[in-house]
Amino acid sequence: MGDLNPNIGSDNSGTEVQKINAGCESTERGRCSVRPPSSAGQNEDEAKEERSQEEHHNTVQCGLLKDSVVTETFRLTVRNKCESLQDILNEGNMDTQWQQIKEMWTSTCIEVLGKKKYQQNYWISADTVNKVQVRKEKKGAINNSRTRAAKATAQEEYTEANRAVKNSVKTDKTNFIEDLAKEAEDASAQGNMKQLYDITRTLAAKYKLTDRPNKDKNGNVLTSDEDQLKRWREHFEELLNRPPPQNPPDIAPAEEVF
Structure with a gap:
């Protein structure tokens, strides 16, 4: 029958139990991380590239959307590109339409929001980002100071800017956690256990929600x-309904205790 706790995935390195190469991944604790089955014929390089794209999917500065001016610019750009895609979306198959829509959203995000220069938490506000830039400028002023008095003054300004950044980040994180807690309370009151589970894993910083379309073997x-x-159903039938081993293990019966 196979392993009852399979870690479905294409990367089976470093594991001792036998796993089925049916499109799933191992977690840090060796638990099962089930995801939709991958298409047949996917080799290891394709699987690694797909995982790499998932890890770097959030490469734009989404926090800028909290600014009303940036949000309005983003909406206007999306509206203009959607109008130009009307003729294309009326023709072709579903895969072609999906690629066109995906390209439209990706290009708009890069044009309006820009790519991240460093790994940034999405809950950081635009005000905090501006304060980080000010702190960076104050740091440059320290390095460019030519006299001791100017350097001491620049150091005081940098200390104040650094304190402002830390306080702003602390405020953003507190607001983020409080908002998640409020959403968790609403989900619990509505009986939405899936949303409650996702929020709990997000607060524990051990879960990344990824949505993938299900595909057939082709x-x-x-x-x-x-x-x-x-x-x-086909995926789990192939995973669990395996033929018995050719050389079954010879396990001695357990001794009776009483």
């Missing part, structure tokens, strides 16, 4: 619920 996207459930 790599075609499955859109209907019936086809997706059928593919999941």
Whole structure:
């Protein structure tokens, strides 16, 4: 029957138990990390590239959308690009349409928001980002000071700017946690256990939510619920319904204690 706690994935390195190469990954604690089955014929290089794209999918400065001016510019750019895609979306198959829409959103994010220069938490506000830039300028003023008096003054300004950055980051994180706690309370009151579970894992910093389209063995996207459930059934049948081993282990019966 196979392992009852399979870690579905293409990367099986460093594990001692036998796992099925059916499109899943191992977690830090060796638990099962189930995701939709991958298409047949996916080699290791393709799987690594796909995981790399997931890890770097959030490369734009989404925190800038909290600024009303940036948000309005973003909406206007999306609206203009959607109008130019109307003729293309009326033709072609679903995969082509999806690629066009994906390219539209990706290009808009890069043009309006810009790429991140460093790894930044998405809950950091635009005001904090501006304060970080001010602190960076104060640090440069210290390095460019030519006299001791000027350097001492620049050092005081840098200390004040650094204190302002830390306080702003602390405020942003507190607001972020409080908002998540409020969402968790609402989800619990509504009986939405999935949302409550996702929020709990987010607060624990041990979970990254990723959504992938289900595909059949030929790599075609499955859109209907019936086809997706059928593919999941096929996936677990192939995973768990395995033939018995050719050389079954010879396990001696346990001794009776009483």
